[in-house]
Amino acid sequence: MTLIKDLVSGDEFTGFYLIKELEVKQTNATPPKDYLDLVLCDASGQLSAKFWDASPSDKETFFSMGLVKVRGLVQTYRERLQIKVMQMRPAADADGVTLTDFIRSAPIRPVDLVHTIKQAASSIRDTEIRAIVSFCIEKVEEKLMHYPAAKTHHHAYFAGLAYHMVRMLEIGDFLCRQRAFLNPDFIRAGIILHDIAKPEEMIAQLGIVSDYSVKGKLIGHISLASNWITEAAIRLDIDLDSEKVTALHHLVLSHHNLGEWGSPVQPQTPEAVALHHIDALDAKLQMVEDALDTTPETELWTPFIRGLENKAVYRVKI
Numbered sequence: 001m002t003l004i005k006d007l008v009s010g011d012e013f014t015g016f017y018l019i020k021e022l023e024v025k026q027t028n029a030t031p032p033k034d035y036l037d038l039v040l041c042d043a044s045g046q047l048s049a050k051f052w053d054a055s056p057s058d059k060e061t062f063f064s065m066g067l068v069k070v071r072g073l074v075q076t077y078r079e080r081l082q083i084k085v086m087q088m089r090p091a092a093d094a095d096g097v098t099l100t101d102f103i104r105s106a107p108i109r110p111v112d113l114v115h116t117i118k119q120a121a122s123s124i125r126d127t128e129i130r131a132i133v134s135f136c137i138e139k140v141e142e143k144l145m146h147y148p149a150a151k152t153h154h155h156a157y158f159a160g161l162a163y164h165m166v167r168m169l170e171i172g173d174f175l176c177r178q179r180a181f182l183n184p185d186f187i188r189a190g191i192i193l194h195d196i197a198k199p200e201e202m203i204a205q206l207g208i209v210s211d212y213s214v215k216g217k218l219i220g221h222i223s224l225a226s227n228w229i230t231e232a233a234i235r236l237d238i239d240l241d242s243e244k245v246t247a248l249h250h251l252v253l254s255h256h257n258l259g260e261w262g263s264p265v266q267p268q269t270p271e272a273v274a275l276h277h278i279d280a281l282d283a284k285l286q287m288v289e290d291a292l293d294t295t296p297e298t299e300l301w302t303p304f305i306r307g308l309e310n311k312a313v314y315r316v317k318i
Contacts, residue, residue, distance in 0.1 A: 005044040005294045009081060011074040016091055017042055018102035020208055022064045024054065036062060040070065040083060042102045045294030047074075049083035064210055067091035067099060080303055103206045106155075106163035110145040113162035117144070120169050121192060124185045128238050132248060133189050135232035136196050136225070143199035151202065151209040153307045154283040154290070158207030161198050164282060165191060171278045179274075186271040187278075190251035194279060197224035222262055225252045251275055288313050 002013045021039040026032035036051035036058065049072065051058065062068065071087040091097050106113065121137055124130040137144075149155035149164040172187040201216030201224065202209045215224060229248050233240050247269060254272045256263035257280075267273040284307060291302035291313055302313045 003044040004040070004042050004047055006296050007047065007074045007081065007083075008296060008298070009074050009076045012072070013074070014069070014071045015042075016067060016069050016095065016097045016102075018099065019062060019064055019066045019068055020046055022062060024059055027052075034059065036085075038083075038085070040068075041104070043104050045104075047081055047083050049085050051085040051088060061090060062088070065099070065205060065208065067097055067102065069095065099206065103158050103208075105158035105207065106160055108159075108163060108166070110159040110162060113159060113166050114141065114144050116166050116169070117162060117192060120188050124188055126185045126244065128236070128242075129185050129189050129244055129248065131236050132229055132232040132238065132245075133192050135236065136193055136228045139228060140196060140199045146207060147199045147202070147204055148207045148209060149195060149198060149283075151212075154286045156207075156209070160207060161195060164195065164286070167282045167286075168278050171282060172274070175274055175278070182270055182274055186247060186251065186269075187274060189248060190255070190271055190275040191278065193225055193229065193248065193252050194255045194275060195221060195225075197221040197228060200224055220262060222252060222256065222264075247271070255279055284308060 002011070002015050004017070007013065017040040019038055020041040023037045024034055025037045026034055033052070034054045036054045038049040038051060039046050040049045041047075049070075067090070068088050069091055070083070070085055072083045072085045075082050075084055118137060121130060121133045124133060140147075144162045146158055147162075148157055148160035150160070155161065155164040168191045169188065172191050173184075176182050176184040176187055198221045201212060201221040203211045203213055226249050229245065229252065230240065232238075233245050238245060250265065250269055251272050254263050254265045254267040255275050257266055257276045267276050287305050287307045291305050292315060295302045295315075300315050300317070302315070304310045304312050
């Protein structure tokens with residue numbers, strides 16, 4: 001079977017893939033015709049696809065998270081690869097394919113990732129900060145085993161959120177050794193707490209986000225995490241007006257840096273400044289790594305990366 005990452009423009013192929021996203025749309029023709037706007041994926045990557053002239057039966061047969069056998073043609077549209085689906089049917093038991101074969105996952109076992117996160121929390125010296133962080137971890141520990149960090153931008157795969165946290169913890173530990181003015185307790189707490197409410201913000205199955213929850217749409221993970229800090233302090237009888245609780249709130253609320261990116265305040269403590277850039281560095285480098293991993297080695301340029309101002313990345317050959 002041809003992997004998604006190995007497809008190039010002009011390829012005609014047949015294989016099994018997972019429908020990651022599906023939406024019924026209409027063409028601009030008169031009269032308009034229905035078509036299926038799809039994202040097909042396997043463990044190596046994903047591509048958008050179009051199934052033109054969808055019949056009423058097609059609209060009832062195909063759905064998100066369904067496995068399908070596809071005969072398609074790879075085309076280039078607006079400088080991006082896109083699949084024209086010529087034939088498609090649901091996968092059958094006799095085909096011998098299973099859903100987990102098509103799921104991309106973090107390169108480290110989820111149980112090891114969560115163990116590392118809990119170890120980092122236990123290493124926080126301040127007992128109140130440690131207690132607040134542990135309280136928040138317990139809220140989502142089971143979901144940390146499989147939730148992605150985002151729907152599309154970065155770490156958007158099985159256990160991606162935990163992988164993102166662990167990679168950030170590694171960067172944070174290095175910075176604390178290099179920059180003695182940074183408080184390691186706040187750095188570790190901020191890294192663990194900054195996206196801790198993502199599992200409440202998104203609806204995901206096997207690392208694939210199908211939608212945002214009502215709380216995710218109306219409140220968002222930043223405000224949810226800040227609320228959890230307040231809840232933890234109340235439950236643990238910690239003074240809500242203490243500087244350490246205020247500092248934890250600030251770390252979470254400011255980590256996106258700008259209002260248009262979701263943060264109501266900008267970073268104004270040393271650890272908040274560090275957290276924002278640790279988060280951005282890990283997210284952006286992961287976008288680059290993912291793009292390189294899912295682009296055929298014969299291609300010098302990756303597709304455009306939305307999180308990098310829609311720039312492609314060049315693969316330098318040495």
